[in-house]
Amino acid sequence: xxxxxxxxxxxxxxxxxxxxxxxxxxxxxxxxxxxxxxxxxxxxxxxxxxxxxxxxxxxxxxxxxxxxxxxxxxxxxxxxxxxxxxxxxxxxxxxxxxxxxxxxxxxxxxxxxxxxxxxxxxxxxxxxxxxxxxxxxxxxxxxxxxxxxxxxxxxxxxxxxxxxxxxxxxxxxxxxxxxxxxxxxxxxxxxxxxxxxxxxxxxxxxxxxxxxxxxxxxxxxxxxxxxxxxxxxxxxxxxxxxxxxxxxxxxxxxxxxxxxxxxxxxxxxxxxxxxxxxxxxxxxxxxxxxxxxxxxxxxxxxxxxxxxxxxxxxxxxxxxxxxxxxxxxxxxxxxxxxxxxxxxxxxxxxxxxxxxxxxxxxxxxxxxxxxxxxxxxxxxxxxxxxxxxxxxxxxxxxxxxxxxxxxxxxxxxxxxxxxxxxxxxxxx
Amino acid sequence: xxxxxxxxxxxxxxxxxxxxxxxxxxxxxxxxxxxxxxxxxxxxxxxxxxxxxxxxxxxxxxxxxxxxxxxxxxxxxxxxxxxxxxxxxxxxxxxxxxxxxxxxxxxxxxxxxxxxxxxxxxxxxxxxxxxxxxxxxxxxxxxxxxxxxxxxxxxxxxxxxxxxxxxxxxxxxxxxxxxxxxxxxxxxxxxxxxxxxxxxxxxxxxxxxxxxxxxxxxxxxxxxxxxxxxxxxxxxxxxxxxxxxxxxxxxxxxxxxxxxxxxxxxxxxxxxxxxxxxxxxxxxxxxxxxxxxxxxxxxxxxxxxxxxxxxxxxxxxxxxxxxxxxxxxxxxxxxxxxxxxxxxxxxxxxxxxxxxxxxxxxxxxxxxxxxxxxxxxxxxxxxxxxxxxxxxxxxxxxxxxxxxxxxxxxxxxxxxxxxxxxxxxxxxxxxxxxxxxxxxxxxxxxxxxxxxxxxxxxxxxxxxxxxxxxxxxxxxxxxx
Numbered sequence: 001x002x003x004x005x006x007x008x009x010x011x012x013x014x015x016x017x018x019x020x021x022x023x024x025x026x027x028x029x030x031x032x033x034x035x036x037x038x039x040x041x042x043x044x045x046x047x048x049x050x051x052x053x054x055x056x057x058x059x060x061x062x063x064x065x066x067x068x069x070x071x072x073x074x075x076x077x078x079x080x081x082x083x084x085x086x087x088x089x090x091x092x093x094x095x096x097x098x099x100x101x102x103x104x105x106x107x108x109x110x111x112x113x114x115x116x117x118x119x120x121x122x123x124x125x126x127x128x129x130x131x132x133x134x135x136x137x138x139x140x141x142x143x144x145x146x147x148x149x150x151x152x153x154x155x156x157x158x159x160x161x162x163x164x165x166x167x168x169x170x171x172x173x174x175x176x177x178x179x180x181x182x183x184x185x186x187x188x189x190x191x192x193x194x195x196x197x198x199x200x201x202x203x204x205x206x207x208x209x210x211x212x213x214x215x216x217x218x219x220x221x222x223x224x225x226x227x228x229x230x231x232x233x234x235x236x237x238x239x240x241x242x243x244x245x246x247x248x249x250x251x252x253x254x255x256x257x258x259x260x261x262x263x264x265x266x267x268x269x270x271x272x273x274x275x276x277x278x279x280x281x282x283x284x285x286x287x288x289x290x291x292x293x294x295x296x297x298x299x300x301x302x303x304x305x306x307x308x309x310x311x312x313x314x315x316x317x318x319x320x321x322x323x324x325x326x327x328x329x330x331x332x333x334x335x336x337x338x339x340x341x342x343x344x345x346x347x348x349x350x351x352x353x354x355x356x357x358x359x360x361x362x363x364x365x366x367x368x369x370x371x372x373x374x375x376x377x378x379x380x381x382x383x384x385x386x387x388x389x390x391x392x393x394x395x396x397x398x399x400x401x402x403x404x405x406x407x408x409x410x411x412x413x414x415x416x417x418x419x420x421x422x423x424x425x426x427x428x
Numbered sequence: 429x430x431x432x433x434x435x436x437x438x439x440x441x442x443x444x445x446x447x448x449x450x451x452x453x454x455x456x457x458x459x460x461x462x463x464x465x466x467x468x469x470x471x472x473x474x475x476x477x478x479x480x481x482x483x484x485x486x487x488x489x490x491x492x493x494x495x496x497x498x499x500x501x502x503x504x505x506x507x508x509x510x511x512x513x514x515x516x517x518x519x520x521x522x523x524x525x526x527x528x529x530x531x532x533x534x535x536x537x538x539x540x541x542x543x544x545x546x547x548x549x550x551x552x553x554x555x556x557x558x559x560x561x562x563x564x565x566x567x568x569x570x571x572x573x574x575x576x577x578x579x580x581x582x583x584x585x586x587x588x589x590x591x592x593x594x595x596x597x598x599x600x601x602x603x604x605x606x607x608x609x610x611x612x613x614x615x616x617x618x619x620x621x622x623x624x625x626x627x628x629x630x631x632x633x634x635x636x637x638x639x640x641x642x643x644x645x646x647x648x649x650x651x652x653x654x655x656x657x658x659x660x661x662x663x664x665x666x667x668x669x670x671x672x673x674x675x676x677x678x679x680x681x682x683x684x685x686x687x688x689x690x691x692x693x694x695x696x697x698x699x700x701x702x703x704x705x706x707x708x709x710x711x712x713x714x715x716x717x718x719x720x721x722x723x724x725x726x727x728x729x730x731x732x733x734x735x736x737x738x739x740x741x742x743x744x745x746x747x748x749x750x751x752x753x754x755x756x757x758x759x760x761x762x763x764x765x766x767x768x769x770x771x772x773x774x775x776x777x778x779x780x781x782x783x784x785x786x787x788x789x790x791x792x793x794x795x796x797x798x799x800x801x802x803x804x805x806x807x808x809x810x811x812x813x814x815x816x817x818x819x820x821x822x823x824x825x826x827x828x829x830x831x832x833x834x835x836x837x838x839x840x841x842x843x844x845x846x847x848x849x850x851x852x853x854x855x856x857x858x859x860x861x862x863x864x865x866x867x868x869x870x871x872x873x874x875x876x877x878x879x880x881x882x883x884x885x886x887x888x889x890x891x892x893x894x895x896x897x898x899x900x901x902x903x904x905x906x907x908x
Contacts (some may be wrong), residue, residue: 044830044833092829094829094833096830096836107817107821107829107830108828108829109821109826109828109829109839110825110828111828112818112822112828113817113818113821113822128868128869128872128873129869129872131734131735131868131869131871131872132735132870133734133736133870134733134734136714136715136730136736138709138710138711139709140706140707140708141707141737141896142895142900143894143896143900143902146872146875149872150871150872150873150875153876155907158876158890159906159907160891160904160905160906160907161904161905161906161907162902162903162904163904185907185908224711225708225711227708229705229706230896230898230899231900231901266868268833270834
């Protein structure tokens with residue numbers, strides 16, 4: 001009788017963190033630092049670290065550590081801390097369900113079927129890439145079309161090249177990074193096509209990954225057809241107008257054997273939807289308060305499952321807030337004197353996280369937001385009613401770069417319950 | 429290699445026919461050009477089991493559709509294939525179309541359907557069944573015996589059953605030419621020469637090309653491309669029935685239907701094409717599909733598409749099935765022109781082909797004593813209760829490792845799919861058998877893991893694993 005009783009027993013933890021990427025690790029460590037006893041991280045991959053493990057380029061940690069690290073280096077700083085702590089970790093473990101009562105069910109091939117009764121849960125499942133199916137690209141189902149992230153794993157982790165002549169659709173950061181990576185590995189990257197009139201990636205990545213290698217970035221350009229029956233033999237690209245409709249006559253055949261897609265990231269909230277928490281249709285992540293608590297008390301969310309970040313440094317900061325929030329909740333689950341005001345994207349602002357803020361907060365609150373378009377020589381304005389709380393000028397705002405604004409305690413005092421805190425972009 | 433019967437084409441027709449023949453003491457080869465069963469028309473169609481009111485009375489299509497649909501539930505149950513008799517609705521948008529519904533109803537009766545299996549509904553009754561139907565809909569023909577089935581799962585299941593009963597499955601075995609010498613067919617194939625006393629030509633869009641090899645020019649396939657969109661499970665309950673519009677000359681038009689796996693399928697378009705080996709979809713395909721589908725259900729949106737695909741239908745110029753001994757050689761049985769309602773008819777077609785073979789066979793077909801009409805029931809972790817999952821993982825840890833997150837497919841299921849009697853040899857084969865890679869991320873996460881498992885189980889280097897055989901390589905050489 002090997003462990004019959006053990007198999008059927010439910011484990012009890014103060015905090016279950018779903019996802020062992022940068023978000024999950026930072027949240028767990030912060031919770032530990034703030035006195036939480038039993039913590040467990042459940043990670044579906046074989047190791048902790050999340051997507052950072054395949055991001056072997058540098059550029060991580062400039063904000064948080066003040067030094068330039070590779071993805072694995074950044075991850076390992078946290079992995080070491082987790083290993084030194086008494087936080088339990090189960091890797092290769094997939095959470096298959098959570099309940100509103102915070103019962104977490106997971107499976108793996110060591111323990112089998114696992115059930116955990118959690119006082120608090122932190123959702124840190126990250127995001128996935130948009131796939132070809134979501135795009136209206138005509139043509140065959142030939143092999144040689146994959147997401148940039150999948151290609152990154154093949155090259156950096158498995159050590160195989162997924163192609164020799166490459167076109168990349170989408171100038172998000174992963175697409176830009178992979179343009180350089182494939183070039184360094186000897187492939188010919190013919191171009192990066194971007195549907196929008198601007199790149200969705202960080203400016204530094206456009207310079208370092210495309211300009212430095214003479215890879216053309218074609219803006220307002222998309223892929224409309226894939227050619228080839230078995231393996232991709234080429235694609236047709238075309239220019240699009242301001243409404244993103246193809247301009248007839250601009251179609252052009254480009255010979256290639258591979259099409260990599262970097263066309264957006266989608267927070268992986270399938271588990272969140274099981275517990276019916278409020279979701280933000282713009283971020284595709286949960287609606288949270290300033291501690292990153294979702295609409296279900298005791299359930300928190302941070303990292304790319306909450307909103308897609310461009311810098312891991314911000315993921316870390318956000319996750320520490322969630323970890324602290326969970327610690328406070330665990331120490332006193334029923335002590336909630338929150339009175340909320342709500343944030344709202346005004347002109348030129350797509351979304352703001354957190355979506356609601358407790359005006360009784362004893363700490364200042366940082367609001368993170370993204371703009372909807374490229375704005376030059378503009379400013380952002382944070383206001384409540386007619387009152388302007390913050391004004392900040394900037395040379396350039398771009399959708400690819402997350403902005404932030406801090407509500408001081410002084411400002412919070414001026415805000416009343418149910419007020420709307422609006423951030424807008426204005427011309428200077 | 430010598431066989432009593434060579435079946436050319438391992439689609440749903442070839443595979444169900446192979447299963448039927450495997451009841452007898454016959455040496456049967458199921459010959460397939462591709463790297464797997466169900467890798468052409470049978471993998472990319474609507475998956476609809478039509479009730480049988482649509483086909484023109486007196487045609488083979490009419491007879492075999494009605495018979496096939498009657499047999500479908502039983503065949504699927506025996507083979508552990510999901511089949512759901514959800515019923516269909518042909519929606520009318522005008523009084524003229526209501527007249528068409530009445531004609532279809534009458535045609536159904538003529539074709540042999542039970543009168544109480546159909547009903548003409550007014551708008552109120554329709555909305556009760558389908559709350560999301562268009563405000564312009566005025567009525568519908570309800571057909572209770574229509575259903576949905578997974579076409580490739582049915583094909584895989586039939587082929588597995590056939591293989592368990594001794595049928596040899598020969599993949600990558602395209603037929604180049606056929607000779608008839610000394611009362612024996614000699615097939616020259618990509619895998620060498622194969623001799624057979626009888627041939628069953630179930631080669632789908634290529635069945636006319638195969639027939640020509642013995643001098644039979646009677647078949648003329650003009651392939652029709654159907655383009656589809658598959659929608660996310662989050663909108664899986666937008667319709668409860670198969671929703672048709674009134675049929676036209678070019679076919680049954682765009683339908684909207686739930687799939688047995690909880691997605692929604694929308695399509696097909698109907699485009700006559702020349703290339704029999706490409707099911708590439710056209711640039712405006714999806715917008716056309718949705719434009720037409722929105723006539724029936726306005727809320728359906730392209731934004732919920734997780735994938736789109738095309739499939740060729742083996743339409744013969746006569747518009748009917750062509751099933752029977754060839755005039756050029758009676759030992760050569762054509763099963764051609766199997767366009768819609770081919771899937772619905774398939775169990776009846778397989779029985780009919782057996783009858784034809786029996787009628788021309790030299791001697792008596794002898795039944796096997798140990799014939800098993802079923803197959804090993806595939807494990808589907810995603811459909812299990814927690815208690816069943818607990819027991820399963822306790823028995824075999826491989827079922828505790830989830831490879832495909834979107835569809836909750838375990839390593840154990842993928843290993844089963846590779847090692848089954850007609851096992852998967854490529855990524856698409858694993859996908860069709862297990863659903864790994866069929867979900868929202870479309871294999872973004874699990875693709876490389878599936879390749880690792882294929883590589884390990886088949887003992888070939890990972891960069892030799894293909895998407896669907898041939899030159900559909902995924903990886904090239906090692907990095908520097």
